[in-house]
Amino acid sequence: MVTLEKRPTPSRFWAAATPIVAVILTMLAGGALFAVLGKNPFEAIRTIFWDPLFGEFAWYLRGQLLVKAGPLILIAIGLSLGFRAGIWNIGAEGQYIMGAVFGASVGLAAYPTESRLIFPAMILAGAFGGWLWGMIPAILKTRFNTNEILVSLMLVYVAEKILSKAALGFLRNPEGSGFPGSRNFKDYSAASNPELIAGTGMHWGVVAAFIAVIFAHILLQRHILGFQIKLAGQAPRAARFHGVNPARMIMLCLGISGALAGLAGVFEVAGPAGQISIDFNVGYGFTAIIVAFLGRLNPIGILLAGLLMALTYIGGEMASTNLGLPSAAIQAFQGMLLFFLLAVDVLTNFRIRMFAKGVA
């Protein structure tokens, strides 16, 4: 018989090792999946994890790494604060979309004025849009005790409808001869979010992501608020005795994660995506959930996890063009990673005893 024995304190070794074990297991299971699809598993795994970094086109793809990792990290940092406090914001995708719509609206309203203030105003509007969308579940939760998981998720669908309304209606390019989608920000320098250093993929969103990592690290390690967030998640009763106001915690966590997701949205729409279109969002808000867990809700971990996840996006695109691997396979692959992560996490909190005797 295999039995689990609870560890007195979580194992520090396994806490650090589980993400790595999970990635290895996912590679094995993913390889099996690709083999079932009739692809050479070794070639597929190499295309996804090795070629973007060291292969033939690495000079270009390495830059793409930051482009994809930026929004993932930015969103995941916000989510991790909530997850730590036991507040489940899973509607980051909606907050991301609303940030993009709000930010783009401000930018497009100013068109074609050239002013240095436009881009900062867009960023503020984007953060506000995401914050607003995050505050809806927060207020409903604190006022009416509504489940934030369901509300934040429902709002993703609402945001998608607003996005399509924006792309087809109120933000549509008036000179776009009736095609859906807004003006392209690449042609409007005051509002665009360009690559800062050519070839690196570094844009303002990536800078913001790095700043968010640093701030989150300080918040959680050095600040009383970070302590309260951790306490609220691990021991809600103790937190209340400590004077932590649960309502304030909810507002704060959902507000911060909404604002960060909104920022990611506006940076994306003004930069890599270039315009508001019906499907400019590619599910970063959902993938960021995996990133947050893979990074063990730790800012530095999230930074690494975001880069790894970005790698699977880029490698997945390569595998789909070079090997004909369906792009959905990568989505399944990412989901699988979360499964394995949750599965091996048992080692952090429990000891596994084989053939335990004497259990009455």
Next chain:
Amino acid sequence: MDFGGINPAVLIASLMVASVPILLAAIGELVVEKAGVLNVGVEGMMIIGAICGFLTAVGTGNPYLGFLGGAAGGAALSLVFAFLTQALLANQVATGLALTLFGLGLSSLMGQGYNGIRPPLTGAVPFGPLADIPVLGVILFSHDWVVYFSIAIIAAVWWVLRYARAGLILRAVGENHDAAHALGYKVGRVRLLAILFGGAMAGMGGAYLSLIRVPQWTDGITQGAGWIALAIVVFASWKPWRVLIGGYLFGGISVLQLNLQASGSRIPVEYLSMSPYLITILVLVIMSSGQGRGGDRAALNAPAALGQNFHASR
């Protein structure tokens, strides 16, 4: 008898059809939650059920086998959830999310090359002359078997939870797993069975979408139906018959907004199509908010051990 181009009898008949997927998924999830397990991966199990059912039905040419395939697919995915949460004691919310993310990816992978194919037709149950009764015939006797099955399964769940010993054990496990364990009930086994039932029902609900409601395969076919099913369980305060009311309410809204879209209403399409989600939120607010001294009505009736993992230390 038409109101603005909408015939009420046809509307009721079509809302009964529209609500079947969420009804099935919600009654399955109700049983799961009654056992004290919160599986938020309904959306993932539904979409896996949708594609498995579709592939089976197209492969065999038999729509009945399709529903069986859908149920099997949903149950298979729920088995992963059961293993992670019951054996490895993983966080239930996180595992449910993983189920959804994985299910969405895997389903679109499995559905490659099946877009645009029409599945074999599931006919209406032949009621003979009964179907020709004006108004009532359309509402009661014009449906496929799954519509009747969904009502029957709600009745069965209600009966089992209320009168059968199995239902009592299930509720005991969901209310206080330590006490149930002390009484000698196998908490893990009961929860495993509940999770499998929930998965099978969600899978069947998904299969109904791809085989009857749409009927074809498109990526992301569920469109949040699984999440609405979760909301309906809260709306129903974990009572089976209220699942039926909730399901028909949402079915009614989605059919009504589609009809309004079709009849060229002045409200823009985007606002109409976001209405089911907004109303879900509204209903959650009403059900969760305190009414006088009653406090949180929904939370009061929630199974006490909902979402907590059980680890028998001794």
